[in-house]
Amino acid sequence: MVYIKAMQENSENDAAMRNQIEKGRLQINVTSDVDSYPVSDAVISVSYTGVPDSTLEELNTDSSGQTEQIELNAPPLEYSLNPSIEAQPYAEYTLDVRAPGFEPVSISGAEILPDVTAIQNIRLRPAVPEDTGEEVFVIPAHTLYGEYPPKIAEDEIKPTNESGEIVLSRVVVPEYIVVHDGSPRDTTAQNYYVKYRDYIKNVASSEIYATWPDASIRANVLAIMSFTLNRVYTEW
Template identity: 45%
Template sequence: MADKGRLKIQCYVNDTYIPVDGTKAVLKPSSGQEGESKEVNLVTNSSGETEIIELDAPPFSYSQEPSRPTPYSLYDLRIERPGFQDLLINGVQIFPQSLAIQQCNLIKSSNTRSSRADVINIAPNTLNGNYPAKIPEEVDKPLPPPTSGVVLPKPVVPEFITVHAGSPNNDSAPNYKVPYKDYIKNVASCEIYSTWPESTIRANIYAIISFTLNRIYTEWYRGKGKNYDITNSTAYDHAFNYGRNLYDSISVIVDDIFSSYIRRYGRKQPLLTQYCDGKNVQCPGWMTQWGSKYLGDQGKAPYEILTHFYGTDIELVTAEVVEGSPKSYPGYDLTVGSSGTEVQTIQEQLNRIAQNYPLIPKVAVDGVFGNSTKESVKVFQGVFNLPQTGIVDYATWYKISDVYVGVTRIAELRGSVKKTFIPPVSFDIMNNKNLPTLTYFDD
């Protein structure tokens, strides 16, 4: 191996943002990889994450041109924690000069140590594997009578998306309900390389978002009586591999533009942005992934890349509604010197998140953005893979919102409810009968 990549592991309870500390992670090269006998042992901290480690990876040049050897190295990961089922993840993909993020959603077990393990097998990247080519579709689709009985005036960003892990004709394939942003990150990590130019990654993510929101807005599958929004068959939709690792270079861009999509001038629906690899398959009128890479190499902006393939009669639009967020982004960044109810909202949410993430400093809820609030934001950004600016921008606002909802979802009953406050503690002592608690009523 001629280069190095990096990996961070994050462990949560089920599909929440509740971190799992003290989790043992055992990592070793997959069968057939160099250094197969080497093992790395890691343990998660109070934020449920391991330290970032360096791992061997192939030369950077392998991911810059087609017809080169596999551009990533493969590692197998075993996750163990008393009180949870073991988790095996085979084939974690490590690119050179790139930070991989492996999120582990752990399932609670009634036994101290589970005898069975969940297994996730990560499939090859579509540019490096054998996948069916996209079947061409008409771009403009009629809007069917909505299943909800309400016509959506404009596209909205859903909180969750249900993915069918098979073709539309395979009714036995499982469905996965996943957070929308995690889905977009997963697809991009399956479809392109994390080492490509930022403008190329952005252009491809715009296309992935637009295609996905078109499927949802037109109710393409639900209008046909299906119980899902999209499939993971590349013949019909995008690749999606439940539980696979993501990449920092992709994640930060999705967090920044997750609500922006492409549409034709004068049209309401997001453009059905079909694409192909441009190497094994040619697709006139569609974006080619390798073609977008070369345009990025030339310094083209994301919009220039998109208009090169889809024509100049397109615009980038931001959806006004983001479902699942308690409060919408105020329209401007919050930074030192800002004040008002928006700052107070962030302070309240950070303090609630800090109950589960004690590394995040708690702050006074005074509606004034001072240095202590900036420091709390910076620590939050570091934990959740955002640039550590200390500024609450669009991406940070909605990530704080996501995590706040994620750590409070278990107790989201409304009205006057008798509740018990339990101080932030390790899972090892959470059920200790001598643990001090406080009972209160929440109106």
């Protein structure tokens, strides 16, 4: 009886938590893909991902290319702090961006966590007469929530006597990181040049939650930086 009662109480607590709605914040920065200048007077429609025809908010960028901060519904904070809870810890929103003289952009799956501010940077390409399509970006599930294949295993100790493996005389912080969008053997995959700071920020955003304690975030970011600089230093 005690066990059954405890199960009932846990079920009631889970139901109460599911019904609890908290608030997260969102701010959007819009710049030109050509010269990184801010894009003013851009119109952004915000809707739930999966319900794109139901606009929740419509925002405009100012002369700095920024929108005001808005509050959006988010799941309970406990979802992102307790790894035993299997419920999705963030809400997903779709952002449709329109600006005079630029191609429209749609971003699906922007993640909003409770009690923190999500900053979505958007770069718009100048419109050309022959291109009337919309550029669409779909943000995949967070790595802590989605199901992904395991990391390819590597030897902890790597040989250093082969030419071309260690090319730097000292560890340096690069300005750009070359991201190969595919497996190392896939020569058809595209390479992207991403600023180092943006790369670290983007990896951290996809691997940890912004609701975590400050010390946890700092420890994870240091680990990401160490791993990245080791890749740059050894060119492994």
